Amino acid sequence: MSHLGFKIKISGLVQGVGFRPLVYELALKLKLLGEVKNDGFGVEVLLLCSYEECLEFIKQLKNNLPPLARIDKINILKDTLKAYNCFSIAPSEQSAKTTPMLSDFALCKECKNEFYDPNNKRFHYPFITCTHCGPRFSIIKNLPYDRINTTMSEFIMCDFCQNEYKNPSNRRFHAQPISCPECKISVYLKNNQGEILSTDENAFIECAKLLKQGSILAIKGTGGFHLMCDASNEKALDELRIRKNRPKKPFALMCKNIESVKELAFLSKSEEELISGVLAPIVILKSKKDFSLIAPDIDKLGVMLAYTPLHLLLFEYFKGVLVATSANLSGESIIKDEYDLKAKLDQVFDYYLDYDREIFNSSDDSIAQVIGDDIMFLRTSRGINPYYIESNFNKKGTFLALGSELKNEFVIFYENKFLISPYIGDLKGVDTYERFFKLLNFFQQNYDLKFDAIICDKHPHFLYTKDFKQTFKIQHHYAHFCAAYFEYEENFKKDEKALGFVWDGTGYGDDGSIWGGEIFIANLKEYERIAHFDDFKLINADIKNIYNLALSVIWHYDLENFAQDFLSKISQVKLKNLKKIYTNSTLKTSSLGRIIDAFGAIVFDLEQSSYEAQIGLMCESFYKKDLDFSYKLYVENGKINFKELILGALRDEKSKAVTGMLNALANFIIEYSQNYDLEVILSGGVFQNKTLIEILKANKFDFFMPLKYPCNDSSIALGQMVHFLKKD
Template identity: 30%
Template sequence: VMTSGNLSDEPIAFEDQEAGTRLRRIADFFLTHNRPIFIRCDDSVMRVFKGQPYPLRRARGYVPRPLELVFPEKRSLLAVGGHMKNTFALARAGQVIVSHHIGDLENLETLRAFEQGIRHFQSIFEIEPEMAVHDLHPDYLSTRYALKLPIPKLAVQHHHAHAASVMAEHGLTRKVIAVSLDGTGYGTDGCIWGGEFLLADYFGFERKAHLQYLPLPGGDKAVEENWRMALSWLHRIYGQDMWKLKIDFLRGLKRDQAELVLKAVDQGLNAPLTSSMGRLFDAVSAILGIRLFANYEGQPAIELEMSAEQSESGAYKFNYREEDAKIIIEAEPVLIGIVEDMLKQKSHGKIAARFHNAVCRMTVEVCSRLREETGLNDITLSGGVFQNWRILTGVQELLLKSGFRVFTHRLVPCNDGGISLGQAAIGLRRMKDVLGSSHARS
C-alpha cells in the first residue's frame, strides 16, 4: 500500500525528516525525491448533485482559485474558520481565497499547519488583513489565534456562517430562510446548537426554530460514545421505565455505567444542552444497534443512512410548539415511533428510512411555517447533515414541490470546511461598522 503519510487527526507529513520522525512506527518504507514538496495539500473529495459539483473537501485542483463576491468592499480581512475540518480564508477587493483543507484543530501539528498556511497565503497573495473574523466559540484554537492578532475582530455565530457561505456562493443579498443542520456549533445562549432554522442576511440573523434541547452526557465524549445520546433521549421520554423496554440496545448496556451517566445528567455535570441534529442521528443509530461507538466522525449517521431501505416511503412525525416566538421541534414522537416499530419487529432498514423521511418532511413543514410568517421564499441548505444524500435529495425535492427556491453548495463544502467563506462574506459586509472598534459579535 502506497499513500500520503499522516497519523489519524494529523496533517500530511510532507518533509522527509518530519515523515521519518512521525511515521516510522507505521511505515516500512519511504519513497522520497530530490525535489522537495513546497506545501502540503490534501486531495479534494467531490460528489455530483443534480449534475453539479458538490464538494465534501476542497483542496487540490481547486485551491487557491479565488471566489468572486458581489460586495464592493475593497479592504482585506482574514477569516480563520471553525474547529473541525478547518479552512481559513483571505479576502480582498471582492475576492475570497479559501484555503486548502487543514483538518481538525485538535493537536499541535494541525495548529502549526494552520499557522503556516496563513503565513504562506499572506505572502504569495501579498495580503495584510485589516480585520479578523472568527467563530463565536471562545476555546477554538482558531478563535484564540484570531484574538491574538493586533487588528479589529468580528465574532460570527457558527450557523450564521454556514448560511452566509451558501449565500455568498450564489450571490444572494436578500434575507433567506437558512436551514443549518450539523453536529456542533456554539450558540449565542451558550448552548450547543445544530438543528437550526434562521432568518439570515450578512448583517445578522434571527433564530426562528430549532430542535428541542437535550443534555449531552459527557460533553464531547458523547460524540465518540453515541450510545450516551440514545440513553439521554430514552431517559427523557420514558424515565426509569425505559429499562422495561425489551430492546437489544438497553439489554446490551452496563446498567451501573448507564445509571452513573444519567445521575450526572440529572445533576447537570458535564451535560451541556444541545439542539444538534447530528446527535439525534447518533442516538437513532445506537438505539437500532447499528453503531454505539464512533471510530471516526459521523460514523453512526453514515451507517444509519447506508442501512435505510430505499423504497420505504413511511415517516415518523415531529411535534411543534411555540416558545419565546420560536418553533421548538420536538423529537419525542419520532423516538417513540422508532421504539414501537422495534417492538413490532420491523426491520432496521425500514425504521432508518422512516427516520430519514421524518427529518425531510419536518424541514419542509418548518420552512413552510416560516414562509407564512415572513413571506420569504429562498432557502439555503448547509451543515454537515447535508452530506447525507438521502436528506439532501429528499429535502430539496420536497422544498421545490412546495414552491421554494432552494440554494445548495457548489463551491465549498456544506460541512465546516465552508465556514471560513461565510465568515469572510459577513466580515466584508460589516467591515465599515467594525473597523475602528476593538471587537464585535454577530
C-alpha cells in the same frame, strides 16, 4: 510614432496555465499586432486593431481557454500604443503581488498520450507535465511563479526542455515544472530505515512486487505521501487498520482507469466526467458489492483515478486496485517529507517510494459526490484550492476570517478579492495548528498583507483565535448560512431574506449552549433564530460514546419503559452513575448530528462511533426508497420535538427505522417551509447526506444547497467574511 489601440486587462487564473501562448496564437491567426505579458494583476494584452477586431479576439479567447484557465474579469481600455510590426510575448511585469496561485492538477490527455508513447522522449517518465496539468501550489516557495521560486530551482533544464520552455507555440512554454529523463527528477524505493533498494523505473517494478506480496508502502504523490496496499489483499488491509488504529473508517481507493472503477461501483455520466477530469477528486460512489474490509457497514466507496504520471507508472507494473489513504497520524496533517514520515509512521509502512523534488506546500485530496447532475464538494484542496474570487463588495481594507476549529480553511479578503485557503483540517492537534499558521504566513508574505480586521467564531475557547486581538465574532451556524447564501446571491434581490435550515454536529450558540439543529430567517446582514431541535442534556463532552447520547435522549423524553431492551445492555451500576451525571449536567445541545448519532446507537447497537458521519453513512445503506413510511416531527414553542424518532429507533427494525427517520427530516423541511413565502437554504454537515437530498428532490421541493463551497465547516470562514463585508 504612436497609434490608437486597446489595452486589455484580464484577471483570474491566467498565469502558468498556457494563457499567453493562446493569446499569441490567436493574435497570429487574426493577424493582429501588439504584445502580451503577465503583470501583478493577471495578464495585459496590447492590441493595435479596430474595436470590432478587439471584440472578435476576446470572443475567440473565451471560447478556446486552456483547461486550467479561468477569466474572472476583462477590462478594455482605448489607449495610445507604440508602433508594433509583429505580435510578441513580452517579459513579465511583477508589481503588486495579487496574482492567484494555482492548485495542483491531474495529468492532461496530451501528456498522458506522450507518457504511453514508446517513441516519445518522456515515455514512462513519472514527472511528465505541461502548462495544462501537473504541480503548482505544492512547489511554489515565493511569487512570482517562476522556476527559480519553486522547488524545481535545483533541477537544471536540458537543451531539449529549454527549447520547449522558450517556444511560445509549445504547450510547455514557461511550464515551470518541466523536466525529462535527461534532466530528471529521480525516484527511490527505500526500506523504513531509509536505505535505497532501487531507483527510477526499477523502483516501480519492485514496488509492484512488494504490494502484491502484502506490504504496506508510503508513496509520495503531489501534495504528500499516501499509505498504499493491495485492496484485494485481506491480510494487508487488516494489518493497515491495526497499524493505523483505524478500525472502521473507510479507505479511499485508487484505480488505473475508468474500466477498473466500473468493476467496483456504479458510475453515472456525471460521476465519470468528474472522476476523470482535471480536478480528479476522490468521488463517493455506490458500491456494486460488499467491501467490508475497505468500507465496513456502508455501501459507498471513495474512489479516485491515478492522477499523476508517477501513479500511472506504478499501475504499469501493479495490476489491480490500491488503497490510497493519507499518510498521517490521526488528526494530523498529511506528511510531505521523508524526515516526518520516518519519525512518525515508521511502524506503519514497510517501504516507501520517494523522489528528490521537495513538496513545499502539502495538500490533501479533494472529495466530492454527485447528486443528480450536481457536483457537491465535501473537501476542497488539491485541484481546487487555493481558490480566488473576484468580489463586488465595496469595503476597503485587508481582512482575515479564521474559520472553524474543525475542517478548517481560512479566507483572506484583499484587493477586492477572496482567497480561500486549501483544506487544513482539525486544529485541535499541534501539528495541524502549526500548519494553519505556516500557510497563513506563506500567503501574508507573498502578498505583503497586513490585516485591518480579524473575523472568527464566537466560541470562547478556540486556541487559534487567541493568537489574534480585537476579533469580530460571528455565530457558527449563521456563518454556515452566509456561505450558502453567498454561493447563490445572484438569485436573491438586494438584502432579501431566506429561510435557512442549518443542521450539523456542533457549534457555539448565542446562548452559550451547543447548537446544531437551527432554523433561521436571515440575509447576509442579520439573522433570527426562529426554531431549533429540542435541546437535551449531554452526559459528557465525549461525543464518540454514542451510547451515552442514546441514554440522554431516552431520559429526555422519559422513554425508559420503551427502552428496556436497550438499557439491559448496560450494567445497572453504570446506568445509575450515568443517570446521576445526566441529572446534574448543564451541558445542552440542539444538534441534529448528535440526535442522529443517538438514533444510530440504538438502531445499529453501536456503542462508539469510529469516525464522523459513520451513522449517517450506515443509515444511507439501510434506506428503502420504495418504503412509504415516515415518523413525524413537530414544533412546540419554537422547539422541534423528535420523540418519535427515538421511539421508532427503539421499536422498529433497521430499514424501517432509518427510512422513517430520513423521510421525517425531509417531510419536516417541506412542511415547515410552507409557512413562509421565502426561498429555502440548506447548510451544515447533515446535508452531506446524499439520500436526504435525493428525497427532497424526489418531492419536487425547491431549495438552495452548497455545492461549490462545502456545506460542512470548511466554509465557515467564507460565511464569516461575507457577513463582515456586508454588515453596516
